[in-house]
Amino acid sequence: MNDLIYLDYGATSFPKPEEVYRQMEGFYRSYGVNPGRSGYDMCMVAGGMIEDTRKLMTRFFNGTDYNRLIFSLNTTDALNLAIFGMLQSGDHAITTTLEHNSVLRPLYHLSTRNSVEVDHIPFDNKGFVHPEDFAKKMKNNTRLVVVNHGSNVIGTVQPIKEIGALCRERGIPFVIDSSQTAGKIPVDLQEQNIDVIAFTGHKSLMGPMGTGGLYVREGIEIRHTRAGGTGVRSAVREHLEEYPYRLEYGTGNLPGIAGLNAGIKWIQKKDMHAIHEHETKLLTLLRDGLRSIDGVILYCQDDLKDHIAVLAFNIDGLEALDTGTMLDVDYNIACRTGLHCAPLVHEQIGTDKIHGAVRFGIGPDNTEDQISTTIAAVREIAESAKKRAGSSARARG
Ligand SMILES: Cc1ncc(COP(=O)(O)O)c(C=O)c1O
Secondary structure, three states: OOOOOOOOOOOOOOOOHHHHHHHHHHHHHHHHHOOOOOOOHHHHHHHHHHHHHHHHHHHHOOOOOOHEEEEEEOOHHHHHHHHHHHHHOEEEEEEEOOOOOHHHHHHHHHHHHHHOOEEEOOOOOOOOHHHHHHHHHHOOOEEEEEEOOOOOOOOOOOOOHHHHHHHHOOOEEEEEEEOOOOOOOOOOOOOOOOOOOEEEOOOOOOOOOEEEEEEEOOOOOOOOOOOOOOOOOOOOOOOOOOHHHOOOOOOOOHHHHHHHHHHHHHHHHOOOHHHHHHHHHHHHHHHHHHEEEEEOEEEOOOOOOOOOOEEEEEOOOHHHHHHHHHHHHHHHHHHHOOOOOOHHHHHOOOOOHHOOOOEEEEEOOOHHHHHHHHHHHHHHHHHHHHHHHHHHHHOOO
């Protein structure tokens, strides 16, 4: 069996850079005490590392106040904090059909239980939403616009700067889900008119699972919907209002944040633009190779300019799951199949009826050879599917 070809970077980056594993183990062994709870030296070092990572990430997102960078479990957790903390009964929210369930489900929950009204802006046939469609839906009670920056199914990158500008003009808070983009392409709070960035650490930021959070711009109000220990001002009965405590609860993920710190430094050392260029080159090879195969259907891959290295496809006559299983079992290629937690994307591209699509997510460690092997594998699978379809038609006829 060939070595594993890992093309599931859309789900998580693997393996992590060596520095991430080393930092997680080394830091946790040496300083694995509860940060910010006491004043002894180890505790100060542990707290210092968290503060250093807040600063690093604040600079990474071009924020201005590192205390407004809060850590939570992942994007899902961070988006729950934001969405439940920003909307109330009677409010209106606008989002898109490109969203992951980490946005769709909190909004659905609020729409069914708290009479929050939600509009979903569809994407066009190339995979992009348009700012003017948001403008048409904005109302006096619109209190939130939330947009997935880069689609985890079709890879298209949305015009967040323009959508953000519209929101800014009307005083509507603008949240982006940067799960697929942070660490691949710039996510810039100031330049792109963003109010809240939700991020996850374990994808292109190269950190471990169980890390993520929010950056919240000054002047944006997120109520705390949880309460608990903060390690400071313990006599106060109410949960603290000030950041970062306002949105952080209990002991955080010290080894995870140490790993995230190393992951971001690794991206900076490698240069994010160079990584993106490498991935786009491989995506173009993959797209062109797959496009030349009879029976392969690609979704929204025509224009790769505003695109991250995520590609969805199907083989005519095969279920996505079957293609994925053959890629795994016969070729040792790891990918993701199904609906990718983004059911409305599949409804719109029509793949919901055939149980989704196959997704390849390309990362910094992938090579041209791996892409050629993958194209050859898909070609063989498509050819044998065609032969099977031909012989069963002959048998029937
Ligand atoms: C666009 C998008 N949003 C949110 C998420 C959820 O990320 P996590 O599982 O880290 O919370 C993902 C992960 O697949 C994603 O791709």
